[in-house]
Amino acid sequence: MTQGETVATTFGSAVGQEIGAALAAVDAELAARYPGDPGTRQPVHTVYVPGDVFAADTVRTWGDQALDLLDRHAPDAAALAAVLDLPAGLADAVHDRVRAKLEREPVEDLRIDFEDGYGTREDAEEDHDAARAAALVAEACAKADPAVAAPYVGIRLKCMEAEVRDRGIRTLDVFLSGLMAAGGLPAGLRLTLPKVTYPEQVTAMVRLCEHFEKAHGLPTGRLGFEIQIETSQSILGADGRATVARMIDAAEGRATGLHYGTFDYSACCGVSAAHQSMEHPAADHAKAVMQVAAAGTGVRLSDGSTNVLPVGPTEQVHSAWQLHHRLVRRSLARAYYQGWDMHPGHLPTRYAAVYAFYRDGFEQAADRLSAYAAHAGGDVMDEPATAKALSGYLLRGLDCGALGEAEVTGRAGLDRAALEAFAAPRRAALTTTR
Numbered sequence: 001m002t003q004g005e006t007v008a009t010t011f012g013s014a015v016g017q018e019i020g021a022a023l024a025a026v027d028a029e030l031a032a033r034y035p036g037d038p039g040t041r042q043p044v045h046t047v048y049v050p051g052d053v054f055a056a057d058t059v060r061t062w063g064d065q066a067l068d069l070l071d072r073h074a075p076d077a078a079a080l081a082a083v084l085d086l087p088a089g090l091a092d093a094v095h096d097r098v099r100a101k102l103e104r105e106p107v108e109d110l111r112i113d114f115e116d117g118y119g120t121r122e123d124a125e126e127d128h129d130a131a132r133a134a135a136l137v138a139e140a141c142a143k144a145d146p147a148v149a150a151p152y153v154g155i156r157l158k159c160m161e162a163e164v165r166d167r168g169i170r171t172l173d174v175f176l177s178g179l180m181a182a183g184g185l186p187a188g189l190r191l192t193l194p195k196v197t198y199p200e201q202v203t204a205m206v207r208l209c210e211h212f213e214k215a216h217g218l219p220t221g222r223l224g225f226e227i228q229i230e231t232s233q234s235i236l237g238a239d240g241r242a243t244v245a246r247m248i249d250a251a252e253g254r255a256t257g258l259h260y261g262t263f264d265y266s267a268c269c270g271v272s273a274a275h276q277s278m279e280h281p282a283a284d285h286a287k288a289v290m291q292v293a294a295a296g297t298g299v300r301l302s303d304g305s306t307n308v309l310p311v312g313p314t315e316q317v318h319s320a321w322q323l324h325h326r327l328v329r330r331s332l333a334r335a336y337y338q339g340w341d342m343h344p345g346h347l348p349t350r351y352a353a354v355y356a357f358y359r360d361g362f363e364q365a366a367d368r369l370s371a372y373a374a375h376a377g378g379d380v381m382d383e384p385a386t387a388k389a390l391s392g393y394l395l396r397g398l399d400c401g402a403l404g405e406a407e408v409t410g411r412a413g414l415d416r417a418a419l420e421a422f423a424a425p426r427r428a429a430l431t432t433t434r
Helices: 013-022 024-033 058-073 077-084 088-104 123-143 162-181 199-216 244-250 262-268 281-294 314-333 346-360 362-373 384-400 405-412 416-423 425-433
Strands: 045-050 109-113 152-156 189-193 225-229 255-260 300-302 339-341
Touching (some): 013 024, 058 077, 058 088, 058 314, 058 346, 077 314, 077 346, 088 346, 109 189, 123 162, 152 162, 162 199, 189 199, 199 225, 199 244, 244 281, 255 281, 281 300, 314 339, 339 346, 346 362, 362 384, 362 405, 362 416, 384 405, 384 416
Parallel strands (some): 045 339, 109 152, 189 225, 225 255
């Protein structure tokens, strides 16, 4: 057959129109429910600080304490590599970047805790702490200095269960109202709803967001929130149905993340304290359900934390660092690109694990994406879905500081805009056709 030659067909245009009409509702639902990743930066961790402990210098203090631990227990690249078993070729780059990160932007996401880490207080005390938190956040965000203000910040309120519901709602109100009085909501605002057991509790949070937006003339959808998966009911309902997807649906587009709660979920499942861990089979099951439910929705995932702290003599610090580093690498390999950090001493190993993860695979990812973009082939036959994964990997490496834009562009031959187009081909196609 020569180009341009007429081919035989059976279906008339009316058939295609009929099929299109029959699937129009499905098309609309797919677009609404599965918009894909938002394409914005995702922090590599969330640091939790109790509401009464949070201070104006919390971010800088955490960074300084982390630097002090690094200097005392792994003062150079060789020492850090020996502790964490880093490949020799990565040690210098990782150590240098970790140090620079702790000086420049020690905390990427800060959550001021008014739940378990804060406990039950007198109403006047919690009111005071919530108002103080709002004032400090507003002041820090106005400076726009990542060395003292985390790019993402917000609160974890008490859950929607009856005994603490009113207090949680009031704390949310005090905090958000304080931000508005101080000049408005920061761009990186994050709210966390813990211990969700029923989708109706998520819907209740949606209604609160709507009321606040309407009262202050904010755009609909300005407030979003993370859902913490900390109970067995958040994975499997009383009726035997999987629950996470129903919770995402109940959020009506406001869910920004699903955060796994290591210790509450483990305890709920009857796991003894000595075996409560991010890598327990119960944890892996819950996180696999979360992952499938969130896929394609734009709702991001966060793993939990370890409660083993790097404190004490060097040997003890090294042991805690080795555990934390291994757990973070394990999460990254399982596509959990964010997790909780509970102590300043976790910051060196958080960033060491993240940076080693992206630098270790950088050249191969850049080369494969470059070959795919040039239709050059190679020893791996990649598809569009793999190109999407490769570009997402490089973008995450750029966002956290593991990679530099010049080295990525130099190796892959693609700038950030090109990487973003590969990472979100559907969004790029829509933009092109408009």
